[in-house]
Amino acid sequence: MPSLANELGYHHIMAEGHAHARRDIALLYVSRFLRLFAFGAVAPILVLHLRKLGFSDQLVGSFLSLTLLGDVLLSLVVTWSADAIGRRRVLAAGALLMAGSGIAFYLSSSFVALLAAAVLGIVSPAAMRVRSSSFSALPFSQADAHAPTVGPFSAIEVGMLSQLVSPDARVYVLMWYQVLGFVGTSVGALTSGFIISQLEKAGWHVVAAYRVIFLVYSLAAGIKVIASVVMSTHAELDAPAKPTATPPAEETSTDNERQPLLANQGQQAPSVADAILSSPEEPAPLPRLPLGKLIALCFIFSLDAFASSLIPNSFIAYYFRLSFNAPLSAITRTFSAGSLIAGFSQLAAGSIARRLGIILTMVGTHIPAQLITIALAFAPSLASGLTLYIARASIASMDTSVRGAFLAAIIPAESRTRFLGIINVCKTLASAPGPTLSGHLASWGGLRWSFVICGSLKILYDLGLLAGFLKAKLEH
Structure with a gap:
């Protein structure tokens, strides 16, 4: 019977045996924590702050949609230039932009100035929302209200982590990367x-108090600059090739539950490591998705991304405030608890996916979460609404790390950063209209219908994923 350490990936990660790899992984984890800490601090107050500045519901919705469109251009520039300029330099530059954005929000009340700062500093629904956008092509996921996602820079970090470790360790390294993000969001x-x-309590005006949080955002970004700069050259694309780590003895036994990633006629089914977690640099050929299936994935994940954009945490906080006059302290405590629960649920993702397979893990946890999302729209009281939010958090994002490992295996290392960036751009474009729609619904007194639309569309996404890929043998 596998030990708890194996189930959580400890032996897989430590089997790497490279001090530089462990050091860079630790720094990337710190970077992830700091960025999600910053976003977690800002998410509950972003819409509330914009409303306190006098912007209407429609204008706030347009603000968030415009920042998403701005993210498209930024993502293209960042992900297509990162490998040429240097991944560490790009991460440091992104952190500097975050710091500058926080200062702009502290100093300014201008719509145009705040919009520019939000685009450059990733203060957007892509950073505040639900599914790890850069993590999954299957979605932020980072997209239920609990899977943290953060613009184009997660794509770079995922590419670095995938390069630093052997294929067998990848799913566990990315799992802990996600967990640290949830913890950071909760603490933030x-x-x-x-x-x-x-x-x-000390007598500050609420707008002045909100602005202090943007200074905290800048401070976290400043520390992140240091973490990015001190990483080693092994995190860059042109780093020396690393030998494949030998899996622990407990994992080398034959496992009948392991299935091929994609059926290849006339060929023997690859093992788990060869299928889901194999690396393009290894001798074994990597299975490719047919073009038709790739297009289908882009469509259904764009649908998921649009649904996610309807209810970022910023709008969920606004909904609790509008519907139940919820105090901010109750909202932030609930968001924190939700992020912690979602993070702990990630620890079971690798073990569940190994037994049920990727598709059943994704769909089996996602559909119940969307039924809860719909139920949130009809919560009769604040207590029931917050309870439903916590229940949703416990299962909504369990699949995120597994999908990240899946993408890392499919995309060749030399193209990983760019391809993940393109995928994020598609999802961001699909997300852009969502906040505007929710803003209009809020102005009409119908913000609760955003939850109904979101949950319904996500169930369609799950059914499409189940129908299109259950028989593709994407078993882990």
């Missing part, structure tokens, strides 16, 4: 609620 939300409540 708690910190935000605590600071604002203390400042309001």
Whole structure:
């Protein structure tokens, strides 16, 4: 029986045996935590802050949609230039932009200035929302309200992590990468609620208190600059090739549950490592998705991304405030608890996917979460609404790390950063109209219908994934 350490990937990761790999992985984890801490601090107050500045519901929705469109251009520039310029340099530059954006939000009340700062500093629904956008081509996922996602820079980090470790360790390294993101989001939300409540007790105006949170955002970004700069050259694309790590003895036994990634006629089915977690640099050929299936994936994941964009955490906070007059402290505590629960649920993702397979893991956890999303629209009280939010958090994003490993295996290493960036751009384009629609629904007194539309579309996404790929043998 596999030990708990194996189920959580400890032996896989430590089997790498490269000090530089472990050091760079640790720095990337720090970077992930800091970025999600910053986004977690800002997410509960972003829409509330814009409304306090006097922007209408429609204008706030347009603001968020425009930042998503701006993210498209930024993502293209960043992901297509990162390997040429240097991944570490690009991550450091992105952190500097984050810091500048936070300062702009602290100093300015101008719609145009804040919009420019939000685009450059990734203060957008792509950073605040639900499914790991850069993590999954199958989605932010980062997209239920709990899978943190963060613009184009996660695509770079995922590419670096995938390169630093052997295929067998990849799914576990990415799993912990996701977990650290959830923890960062949780700590950020708690910190935000605590600071604002203390400042309001001290007599600060609510807008001034909100602005302090944007300074915290800048401070976290400044530390992230340092973490990016001190990484080694092994994280770059042209780093020396790394030998494949030998899996632990417990994992080398024959496992009848392991199935091929894609059926190849006339060829023997590859093992788990060869299928889901194989690397293009290895001698074994990597199975490719047919063009038709690739187009189908782009369509259904764009549908998922659009649904996610209807209810970023910023709008969920606004919904609780509008519908139940919820205090900010209750909202931030609930968001924090939701992120922690979602993070802990990630720890079971690798084990569940190995037993049920990728598709059944994705669909089996996602459909119940979307039924809860729809139920949120009809919550009769604040207590029931917050309870439903927590219940949704517990299952909505369990598949994120598994899908990240899947993408890392399909895309060749030399193209990984660019391809992940293109995938994110498609999802971001699909997401752009969502906040505008929710903003109009809010102005008409119908923000709750955003939850109904979101949950319904996501169930269609799940059914499409099940119908199109269940028989493709994407078993882990």
